[in-house]
Amino acid sequence: MMQESGPEAKSNGSAIQNGSSSGNHLLECGSLREGRSNGETPAVDVGAADLAHAQQQQALQVARQLLLQQQQQQQVSGLKSPKRNDKQPALQVPVSVAMMTPQVITPQQMQQILQQQVLSPQQLQVLLQQQQALMLQQQQLQEFYKKQQEQLQLQLLQQHAGKQPKEQQQVATQQLAFQQQLLQMQQLQQQHVLSLQRQGLLTIQPGQPALPLQPLAQGMIPTELQQLWKEVTSGHTAEETTGNNHSSLDLTTTCVSSSAPSKTSLIMNPHASTNGQLSVHTPKRESLSHEEHPHSHPLYGHGVCKWPGCEAVCEDFQSFLKHLNSEHALDDRSTAQCRVQMQVVQQLELQLAKDKERLQAMMTHLHVKSTEPKATPQPLNLVSSVTLSKSASEASPQSLPHTPTTPTAPITPVTQGPSVITTTSMHTVGPIRRRYSDKYNVPISSADIAQNQEFYKNAEVRPPFTYASLIRQAILESPEKQLTLNEIYNWFTRMFAYFRRNAATWKGAIRTNLSLHKCFIRVEDEFGSFWTVDDEEFKRGRHIQRGRPRKYCPDENFDELVAHNPSLIKNMQSSHAYCTPLNAALQASMADNSIPLYTTASMGNPALGNLASAIREELNGAMEHTNSNESGSSPGRSPLQALHPVHVKEEPLDPEEAEGPLSLVTTANHSPDFDHDRDYEDEPVNEDME
DNA sequence: ACATGACTAAACATAG
DNA sequence: GCTATGTTTAGTCATG
Structure with a gap:
């Protein structure tokens, strides 16, 4: 903080x-x-300004009333009172005095003041004349200014911005000129008040703000308002650079001539020029909204004035505009409200700036291109560091010495050209090492790894994928969708620099995963064994249940299936999609009696691979029946081993497996449970029997 | 706190 | 016996 x-x-x-x-x-x-x-809270400002403004209004009214009374008295009874001459000049005094008093000055109070006055009648007469002239001038100016405002407002309502810029500019220029005149009037008034004060006519009460420093009439908020307006405009239109941000406020400031070289820009703010007042909204935005929606206004919606704290009901837009000009004119109250609103906006902007900075730092730290539109920069290596932090940190001291390319400080990504980690890849990334709320795996697309291929090839960063995902990827990337264990190893070492160390650890993990995951199917042929993947099963993400014997457990679907096709007893993978083609292909194969089913072509497709496995398993099963008492009925010992032995995991069915009619995983004659030549057809083992 | 998944490590078995 | 491969289990950790 x-x-x-x-x-x-x-x-x-x-x-x-x-x-x-x-x-x-x-x-x-x-x-x-x-x-x-400076310790000057806005509330204090508001109070002082409001007070001064109220005092000014009261003073003007009182002065007018008194002048009228004076004229009437002069007309009606010129010699009525012996103190008439005294009263005459005294009438002028309250104008100034009333500015300092919150109450309307009564004639009695006036008389008291007169009795206290020290000026000679001649002096008072001069002052009175000056005051009258000033007030008259000011009234005329204000009336004219108001007319100008209305006129300009009407013009802006009728015309779309930019249609007649010259006229608008003229009006705005006229308005500007009158603003200047008004300001000059203010200055004159202030000088007048000062002179009165010097002459002892005015006494500044303690606790009251110095009057000359306060605006005297409506529309007289000089530098402060200008600053506020500049803040608003500059905050929203910083790209507009110099000049424009002064334009609107120039209407009300004394800095017009000095600080606003670009007068034309002020007409681009119809709202400001319309109301001749400060708006908390971006001039540009507001003008745009006005242009696009002549009857829409940021401060008007649902028939209600949206000025902060107002909520006045305005039946139509015109009434709203009138309300806006009357109730929210350029005065201290509006200024104060505007100030508050600006502070709110600034706070939000400050917060936004901080968050932006934070985001930038995060992206910089993670070597993500700052041009990424997405605001969720979580590159893969971050996920790695997050989800694998424990594993990596644990594995590294034990079996993986730290290198400069740690997950927290990847060097390669940015310099690796197209394989820069992107946030978009995160959205499609597969099973990263974290637990999902759902149990299903999301396969890694080839692009997921390929996109960052160069990075992982060179950076010793642990990929944020599970072993299962990587194994699957390796298998699927192979042209025949099958890999031996050693080829899987090679793929890991080839694709990931991280897996070029500590082979024992991750190789063991691979083996464990191959055995543990139901989706990986081990197939043997005359050249050895290799692994395929059942993608549907992979998406299910199921494991071989641990702690339970891997025994076959039939379900109702199984019996039905066997009845239809006894040859599909074994190695029926869970995929529904595979069922039909598998069955058909199997029957065709059986009809052809073509033994060498296990071709690379067939294994190019996992389904066909499963088919071949099923066929061979069936053949194995048939052979096993003929060698039922052979204790070592492992694939290697099978008479058909050299041909196409198959090892397939099996496990008790769980409720989910019962979903699919072919969700049977079978046989593992290599399994110790079947080394005793257990014929599950003859001796179905129930899960409950375990 | 608990359940679960991912991972690691280890033991064990089997085949070459 | 060694190595590679495969299975299984126990424990840890992170996460929901």
């Missing part, structure tokens, strides 16, 4: 110095927080 607040405070410090300047957006953004850093 301290680290996070540090730069922020720093920027605030810079903003203090540059807050009123028009140069640096970032620094200007910090100017909003300047108040906080």
Whole structure:
């Protein structure tokens, strides 16, 4: 937290110095927080500003009323009161005094003030005239300004932005000129008040803000508003660089001439120019929304004004606009609300920036290209480090010495060209070493490994796949979908640098997995044994159940199956998809009585491989029946061993296996359980019997 | 806390 | 006897 607040405070410090300047957006953004850093809470600002504004309004009203009363009195009873002459100048005084008092000044209070006044009637008369002139001028300006606002608003509503930029520009320029005039009026008023104060007419009460520092009338929020507006505009349109961000606020600021060289840009903010006020929304966005949806407004929806804390019901868009101009005009309250909203936005933006930074750091750390659109950069090696951290860290000290290319510091990925780890590969990655909520495996696509092939070939990073997935991949990648154990080994060492060490460990793991997973089917031929994979079974992800004897357990489907085709007793793999072709091919093969079924062509397809296995197993079974008492009925001892012995795992059926009619895994005459020539057809072993 | 899957290690068996 | 291959089990760890 301290680290996070540090730069922020720093920027605030810079903003203090540059807050009123028009140069640096970032620094200007910090100017909003300047108040906080100075201990000036927004709430305090709001209260003071509201108070001053209310006082100003009251003062103006009181002054007008008093002037009217004065005129009436002069007309009706010019000599009615002996103190009339005293009252005349006194009428001017409350204008200023009322600004300092929260209540409306009554004539009685005025009289008290008059009694306290120290100025001569002549002086008061001069002041009165000055005040009257100023007020008159200001009223005229305000009225004209209001008309300008309405006019511009109507124009903007009727015209789409960009249609008549010149007219808009003219209107905006006129508005700008009147804003300047208003500001000059303010300055004159402030000077007037100052003069009154110097002359002793005004006494600043303790605890009250210094009046000259406060805006005097509506639409008079000079530099502060400008800064706020700059913050908003610069925060959202930083790419617009210089100039534009000052435009809208120039309407109300004294910095127009000095800090807004690009006057044309202000017309691009219809909302600001329409209302002549500050908006918390991005001018660009708002103008776009106005252009695209003339009756849509970010502050208007479902017939309700969405100004923070307002929720006023506006029946139509026009009424909303009127409401917006009347209730949310450019005043202190709106400014304060805008400030709050800006703080909310800034907080969110700050949070977003931090998260972005965090993301960037993560991606940098993981060597992921920052151009990746996805925001979930979890490269494979990360998964490896996460899911295999324990295994890797354990295996490494024991059997795998650490190398510079540890999972946490892969070197190769970025430099390996096309095989850069991508986030997209993560979405299709197969069974990484983590547990899934569902029990089914998701096969690795060839692209998953191929995509990062070069990386794993060179980086001694443990692939984030299970042994089973890799074995399957190795088998499926082979042209004939079959591999000997040694070929599997070679594939591992060829494809993964990680598996070039500690052969005993991972080779043992491979062997264990081959035996353990139901999806791997061992097949023997005259040249030895090799392994195939049943992909459907792989997706099921089932293991040979441990701790239970691997004995065959028939189910109702089995009997039915046997009845239909006794030759399919053994080695019926679980895949439903394979059932029909397998059965047909088997029958055809049997009809042909062609023994050499076990060709590479047939094994090119796992289904055909299973078919061949089934056939050969059946033949083996037939031969075993003829040699039923042969104790060592392992494949090697089978008379047909040289031909096509098959070893297939078997295990008790579990409820899931009963789903498929052919989900029978059988035989393993190599299994010790069958070394005693157990004929499961004659002696079905029930799981419960174990 | 418990169940489960993945992994490791080890023991054992078998064949060459 | 050695090695390769294959099976099985126990234990650990991570995860849900």
